[in-house]
Amino acid sequence: MQAIEVSHISKSYGRVKALDDISFSVGKGEVFGLIGPDGAGKTSLFRLLCTLLRPDEGTALVDGFDAVRQMREIRRRVGYMPGRFSLYQDLTVRENLEFFATLFGTTVEEGYESIRAIYSQIERFEHRKAGALSGGMKQKLALSCALVHNPSLLFLDEPTTGVDPVSRKEFWDMLDGLKERGITILASTPYLDEVRRCERVAILDQGHLRGIDRPDVILDQFRDVFCPPPIDRQENSLPHREGRGWASVIEVSHLVKAFGSFRAVDDISFTVGQGEIFGFLGANGAGKTTAMHMLTGLNQPTSGTGRVVGFDIRTEYEQIKRHIGYMSQRFALYEDLTVRENIRLFAGIYGMKDREIREKTDELLRRLKFEDHADDLVCSLPLGWKQKLAFSVSIFHEPGIVFLDEPTGGVDPATRRQFWELIYAAASRGITVFVTTHYMDEAEYCDRISIMVDGKISAIGTPEELKQRFRQPDIDHVFTLLARQAKRGD
Amino acid sequence: MLRFLIQKEFLQIRRNAFLPRLIFIFPIMVMCVMPWVMNMEVKNIVVEVVDNDHSQSSLRLVHQIEASHYFRFRGLQPTYDLALKDVEKGRADIILEIPADYGKNLSLGCPSQLLIAANAVNGTKGSIGSAYLSQIVGSAVATPLPHRERLRVGELSSGMGQGAGLLLYNKPQNYKLYMIPALLAILIMMLCGFLPALNIVGEKEAGTIEQINVTPVPKWTFILAKLIPYWLIALFVLSICLVLAWAVYGITCQGPLALVYLLAILLALFFSSFGLIISNYSDTMQQAMFVMWFFVVTLMLLSGLFTPTRSMPHWAYLTTYVNPMHYFIDAIRTVFIRGGALLAIRHQVLALLGIASFMATWAVISYRKNQ
Amino acid sequence: MGQFVSFVIKEARHILRDRRTMLILFGMPVVLMLLFGFAITTDVRNVRTVVVTSTMTPQTQQAVERLAASEYFTLTTTVPTPREAELLIRHQQADLAVVFTSKPSAVQFIVDGSDPNMAQQWTAYAQQTLLPMVSTPLPHREGQGGGPVTSHLLYNPQMRSAYNFVPAIMGMLLMLICAMMTSISIVREKERGTMEVLLVSPVRPLMIIIAKAVPYLVLALVILTCILTMSYYVLDVPLQGSLFWIVLVSALYILLALSLGLLISNIARTQLVAMLLSAMVLLLPIVMLSGMLFPVESMPEILQYVSAVIPPRYYIQAMRKLMIMGVGVGDVLREVTILASMTLLLLTASLVTFKNRLE
CATH class of the missing domain: 3.40.190.10 (Periplasmic binding protein-like II)
Structure with a gap:
């Protein structure tokens, strides 16, 4: 008997067909990947298999039980981690974990082995409220909560979005351990390295099943979607770092931010030159977001100095705000406004004139090929589009520097590539780009990168320099090497 | 810059599925329903009579009660206990017991004691009911007694009485006239208090506030952009209400209309700033809602909106000095009902202005772009 | 059972952690009781x-x-x-x-x-x-002995407004706590996405709901006790009737409020809508139409019919009778029957509309 058997499933919301005649089966103990761009119907499929949705047509058997009629049996057997898994913000880490353990009829002690790899990283914060954790830490806790019981089937909807590469590797090692115990795993992911760790993958696109096969076959077959050719960056657009005319736009020395006795950012110093693409890497909770908040004037540093576009971050943060763009981790745009209205609002905030806004808006929409969607509400756009739009809005007023906080989290490879084309275009116009990311292939696109560990910068330089210095084949390995030295989890 | 932000607020209000309907329907509903409800008049008191006499005179008394529009005569009961049972079951409010030799004694000129027993759980209703009833009884009993009046006391021309009291301003004794200014206050409070309070917490929860905080928008611009739309809405709602008051109840403002708008703007300023302050200190919508609700109810109850502030004990009366709602209610009733001019309400206007600007300053200060 | 207990504990933690809301929840009854007991009066003074x-x-x-x-x-x-x-x-x-x-x-x-x-x-x-x-004492002045009329003001001879308002405050607060808080807390789980996980877990959905309701039930009973204690010791409002029946009828009312909260949470998708629904659909009519502040008899006939479907009206009536007038339970049978059937109706409606799935 197969663990999952789906035959001719269809599901529509109103006129939109989310799933169209999908059939596949997953064997017992298999690690099965589900991939595809945004809005392909992955989440609908997960919900359907978890009995949260009813299919319009077709049948789904989970562990031999019908997803419509034998709801109760299925719910007893599956574990599910939804894409926007959310914790109880006002409960502590431990309380969250305990609650979910009891919910599935087990205890933390019993399930500890299966979550050790991940939970041990956040265990020292047991008594901190979940709401006070950083984004990646929350995700780790959510993972622990989803895995603490031993289900026979595990549904994971993009479980590692926003999680740093090291933790992702550990997470997948853990999944391999589960597989050895005979647990069937169905997971969706935007990361290619994770896709490769599945035994078989199915690719969905706009509700249609495009193919099922071994990962390498699929990745090969749909190369243009998953492995877009590397972006060619014209050499002459590179800033002349060492030559004349190179001016630094960010100068930071001995910057510290402490919350009580905890030093989130612990004495960092670096400079970023004009027109540079600076990758600001680090594990979850290494202090990236806090550092960025100080540079953008959202937070006051505890000690140390910093200048951004020539202004002091301690006293002249309002002037800084005039000359920078910022795109936050969460959706930075107003979801209930249209594309055009969002552009107009932010352009207006930076004091642009009506006519200028109109002209530039039309040009931008043309460049992004958004003309047909200019009057759509932002909440109706797919994630990748939103992110591209948010970036374009953040550089609409031609700032000297733009800060991007994990701009491509959860975005599929093809869209990420388009996103980076936008970044290159901006950099070639002289805009400095300061970006954090968990995609190590993106790190390779940067002019220079720094890697933060435990609130300190443990390496800084061009990707080539770092690879040579640490004698590693790629940035991914450099990062893993450095991040594994971390002592603290936050 | 301000223009774009205000435009954005309006767009967001319009996009919301619920708010535009709320802004239109709520005032209309309030104006059409509430004046009928907010009525302290005592009406339809259910009377039962225990007639132990069964004489011509007692029958006449019963008819008089039946004829009165204050009472609903429920019927005769054979004994007091049975009537009391009805009071306990909530079927009757007041009992009149006529003693056995009522008619006889009346004709003899020495009327016997009648008993009125009123359910006074609602004190006002009980006392007013029994007062009305004893007036009916009294006038039935009142045989021309030799009066040696030294002074003639004018009686108020109430529904019952007769005489020469002079009632100012609300001649028809229309409770609606008294309550409509209060309703304006309630509406401004609801719309300008709750909506901004929920608005900023909403942006906090959605995360968009972070994006705004890294833009060069000055604090006061951001706050102002949040407030102006709600002020405009308040003025719009106020106009709807004034039109409705005239169209539905034929009630118009006695004093200058401009003053009503001035007062409304001041009160709107206070409540919107207050809402923002709460919003700045709250983490979740639920918190903001509850805290706001708590203050609104307290301010409202202590403002003299329902009951006169002068009847309050001293400690409660002291709070009215810092209660903007009290100044507003006082002033708007002076303008609306008594037809007072600016001179009559200058103290209230100044006090409101003071409190409102204090709150507005606090709202701007408590909103922090940088931590 | 362990699941159930841990559920209740989790829910209780949510309530206890939110200090400000807790403060309001307990501050509100105290302030309202003091205001209505002392400050809100129509006595002629000064x-x-x-x-x-x-x-x-x-x-x-x-x-x-x-x-x-x-x-x-x-x-x-x-x-x-x-x-x-x-x-x-x-x-x-x-x-x-x-x-x-x-x-x-x-x-x-x-x-x-x-x-x-x-x-x-x-x-x-x-x-x-x-x-x-x-002048000589006019013969028809109330209460003054020697006139033709003796007036008794039953149950509340000093005409204290607290006698009238305490039951009303109970009606309002219990509804607010049970209906509004329950509905918001359920909708919050939907909005944040935790409901998905709860539904997929082996716990039966009905148990999730009951576990959510229990802490609010306890909270409501605690607040009920606060109100009764305060009204007895601070406001000198006598508890004429039997305490047993007062608590029992209140429990019935709390159950009704909880069902209503559940029904609202089934309809509402976001916290904002749940809140506005509770505020507009519950609070306003309760304050205005239940006879709490304004007597129902003085309203136009149409509104009297509207107020007939508002549950607090019957609860407040029943409490006024039981607490202040001190009548036996037999005399509130009508109110209790109406409340019970309303509870049954709401409970059925909310259980029928409760969704096991996301649709």
């Missing part, structure tokens, strides 16, 4: 009175002294003409003017009639204050 007279005869002098001596009136000033008195009233510096006209034996009142009820009461009190000296 009526600002102007004396209008051109010449002070000994007779007027005596009358003025009588007014000044009474606790009801505060004499502010003396003006020669009624016109000036009227101006004072218009400027909110006086409520009542006592005019001693040039005719030697007539007193007239000028009163601010904005609030018709109070205007009547003020004149009535002024008449009574001046009455003994101006």
